[in-house]
Amino acid sequence: MTRYFETQSTVxxxxxxxxxxxxxxxxxxxxxxxLINTRGAGERSAVVVTDMWALNQEMVEFFPAIAIGGPGxxxxxxxxxxxxxxxxxxxxxxxxxxxxxxxKRAALWGMDHEGTKRAVDIFVANxxxxxxxxxxxxxxxx
Numbered sequence: 001m002t003r004y005f006e007t008q009s010t011v012x013x014x015x016x017x018x019x020x021x022x023x024x025x026x027x028x029x030x031x032x033x034x035l036i037n038t039r040g041a042g043e044r045s046a047v048v049v050t051d052m053w054a055l056n057q058e059m060v061e062f063f064p065a066i067a068i069g070g071p072g073x074x075x076x077x078x079x080x081x082x083x084x085x086x087x088x089x090x091x092x093x094x095x096x097x098x099x100x101x102x103x104k105r106a107a108l109w110g111m112d113h114e115g116t117k118r119a120v121d122i123f124v125a126n127x128x129x130x131x132x133x134x135x136x137x138x139x140x141x142x
Contacts, residue, residue: 007062009044011036014067016074017050024113025069028120035124044137051076064104064136069116077107087128094118096128104136
């Protein structure tokens, strides 16, 4: 059976292409994917891809996307982080970037792996994930 990814219902989780990003950030992306898929209740979902795939696909601009990993290890983060407001920062080591009012991009990263892990945890625990999904899925008090 062919699987289709719809631009309105599929969230791209973008990790860096490289051994460190694959080893450290990809597991974080898969945990975030599990949480998004649970919230999507079978009708909306997430898929994990690399930054190199994302940067070479014209269709990426139509998908909502969350970059995981800093601009030094994730080229997609490097491409979007200047344009995203900082929603949360901790000691200049942990960053959650997203626009609370509009947009379909977020970047979760830290100055090291522990910082990136903490950014992902904060994104979920502090309600940023739910706010992001509300914005992109047009959810209203579901």
